[in-house]
Amino acid sequence: MGTKFYDDLSHDFLLMMNDAEDYNVIIQTGEDPNMKEFRAHSNVLRARSPYFKSALSTKSITKINNMIEFKKPNIRPTAFEIILKYIYTGEMDLSNHSGEDILGVVVASDELLPEKLFKYAQDHLIGKQANWIKQNFVLILHTVFKLPSCKKLLDYCVNSICANPQPFITSKDFPSLDKDIFYELLKREDLRIEEAVAWDSLIKWGIEQTPGLGSKNNDRTKWDDKNYKALKRTLSHFLPLIRFVEISHADFYDKVRPYKAVIPENIYEEISEFYYKNTLPKTTTFPPRKLKVRIESKLIRLKLANIIAGWIEGTDGNYLSYKYNFDLLYRGSKDGINTNTFRTKCNDQGPCLVLVKSQQSTKIYGGYNPLQFTNAGGQWKNAYDSFIFSFESGKDIKDMKISRVNNQSYAIYECSNYGFSFGNTFYMNSDHKIYFNHQGYYDNNINNIRSPYINQNDSFVPKEIEVFKLTKAS
Numbered sequence: 001m002g003t004k005f006y007d008d009l010s011h012d013f014l015l016m017m018n019d020a021e022d023y024n025v026i027i028q029t030g031e032d033p034n035m036k037e038f039r040a041h042s043n044v045l046r047a048r049s050p051y052f053k054s055a056l057s058t059k060s061i062t063k064i065n066n067m068i069e070f071k072k073p074n075i076r077p078t079a080f081e082i083i084l085k086y087i088y089t090g091e092m093d094l095s096n097h098s099g100e101d102i103l104g105v106v107v108a109s110d111e112l113l114p115e116k117l118f119k120y121a122q123d124h125l126i127g128k129q130a131n132w133i134k135q136n137f138v139l140i141l142h143t144v145f146k147l148p149s150c151k152k153l154l155d156y157c158v159n160s161i162c163a164n165p166q167p168f169i170t171s172k173d174f175p176s177l178d179k180d181i182f183y184e185l186l187k188r189e190d191l192r193i194e195e196a197v198a199w200d201s202l203i204k205w206g207i208e209q210t211p212g213l214g215s216k217n218n219d220r221t222k223w224d225d226k227n228y229k230a231l232k233r234t235l236s237h238f239l240p241l242i243r244f245v246e247i248s249h250a251d252f253y254d255k256v257r258p259y260k261a262v263i264p265e266n267i268y269e270e271i272s273e274f275y276y277k278n279t280l281p282k283t284t285t286f287p288p289r290k291l292k293v294r295i296e297s298k299l300i301r302l303k304l305a306n307i308i309a310g311w312i313e314g315t316d317g318n319y320l321s322y323k324y325n326f327d328l329l330y331r332g333s334k335d336g337i338n339t340n341t342f343r344t345k346c347n348d349q350g351p352c353l354v355l356v357k358s359q360q361s362t363k364i365y366g367g368y369n370p371l372q373f374t375n376a377g378g379q380w381k382n383a384y385d386s387f388i389f390s391f392e393s394g395k396d397i398k399d400m401k402i403s404r405v406n407n408q409s410y411a412i413y414e415c416s417n418y419g420f421s422f423g424n425t426f427y428m429n430s431d432h433k434i435y436f437n438h439q440g441y442y443d444n445n446i447n448n449i450r451s452p453y454i455n456q457n458d459s460f461v462p463k464e465i466e467v468f469k470l471t472k473a474s
Helices: 006-019 042-048 050-055 077-089 099-112 115-128 130-135 137-144 148-163 179-186 195-209 225-235 249-262 265-277 302-313 339-346 446-450
Strands: 025-031 034-040 062-064 067-072 293-295 323-331 352-358 364-369 379-381 387-391 400-404 412-414 426-428 434-436 462-473
Touching: 006 077, 025 077, 034 042, 034 077, 042 050, 042 077, 050 099, 077 099, 099 115, 099 130, 099 137, 099 148, 115 130, 115 148, 130 137, 130 148, 137 148, 148 179, 179 195, 195 225, 195 249, 225 249, 249 265, 293 302, 302 323, 302 364, 302 387, 323 339, 339 462, 387 446, 400 446, 434 446
Parallel strands: 025 067, 293 323
Antiparallel strands: 025 034, 062 067, 323 462, 352 364, 352 462, 364 387, 379 412, 387 400, 426 434
C-alpha cells in the first residue's frame, strides 16, 4: 500500500501560488480604493474551479501581451485570497476571518467554486458568526437578496428579524434598507411586531428614502405640501401592508392621524370608518400577523409580554414553543382599585398575570400565578413556576429583573383580605396599597425588584393594576 504525502503537496502548491514566477493569469479583484491583482496559473485554475475551467476554454478571454486577464470588481480581495488559497492547496480555514470576509467568500464561491465549498462557507457564517450577522442584517440582505443560491442565509436573516424585529428596525442602517426587501418583510404574517411600531418604522424609513426629507428635514411641522406629496409617493406601495385594524384608537390618533396627508383618501376613510363603526376596511385586507403573544395592555408593550412568555417557558422570549393570549380580566382605572372588585373579576379564571404601576415612578411590577386566584381563605398554594418581576418602564427591555419562587409550598397565599399575594412577598392589601416583604419564599433578586423606589414601609399606592388571564395554544 502506497504512502500519500498530501501535506507536502499542499505546501508546495502554496509556495507556487505565493511565488508565481511562471504565472500566465492576472485576476483583478475589488474596486478602487480596495483593488488588488492576483497572479495565477491557468492549468491550476482550470483543474480546480468549474468557473475558470469554463472561462479559460472560451475564445473570448482577454489577453494582453499573452497574459490572460480577468476583472472581478464584485469580489472582495480578502475573499478572493481565501478562495485562491483553497484552489491551490485544498485548504479553507475561516475561523480567523471576519464576518464580512466570510460573506465575501460565500458570494464569490457561489460563482467560482464547487457547491460543497459554497455550502461550507455559508454554513460556517451562520453557525459561527451569528452575532455579526445580527449586527449587519442590512449589509447581508442587500448582498444576497437576489442570489437564489444564498436562500439558506437569506432565510436565516429574515426568520431572525421576524422573531425579534426591534434591534433591526432601530439600527442605524435600517433607513437605508432596499425598498423591495422592506416590502417583503413588512408583508409577512410572522413578523412579530406591534402594528403601531410597524407604522412608525415605515414612516422612519420613508422619510429617509424620500428626496428632500431625510435626517436634515424630518420635522413634519416644517414640511410643505410638496414634502407630504413626495413622502406619499414613497409610501404608496407599502400602505396596504399595514394592518390598521390592529392599531389601537390611541395610537391611531397619536401616530397615524398626523400623517393623514400621505394616506390615500379612500384608505383613510375606510380606516376611520373602522374606528368609528367597526366596519372592516376593504382596501387594506392583509390578515393579522401571526404573533406568538397577544396582549392589550396600557402598562407594557408587546415586546415585554414576549419576555414574560419566555420566562414562563424558561427562554428569552424570541423563540416560543406556544402561542400566548393574555386576556384582560381587570383594570383598576376602569373597575376600581379595591380587593373586592379584584376578586370578583379574577377569581377562578386559571393562570393569571398581574401588572402594577406605582404613582411614584415609571416602574412596572408584576407577578405570574400559574394556578388561579380563589376564595380559599388563609391557605398557601404550592407552585414551582411562579415568579415576581419588574421593568423600569412599560417599554424598557434592558433593565429587567425577575425573582423566581424558591419555596414552592409558599408560592401563592390566598386570603380574603388581599387582592393578590405572591407568597406574602408581593401583595395587594385590604388598604389597597401594594406591599413587598421578603420572607425567603422567592429568591434574593426580590431585593433588586423592590429598589430603589419602594418607601421605608415597603409599600406604595398603585396608579394602575391590570390582570390578564393566560391561555396557551400550540
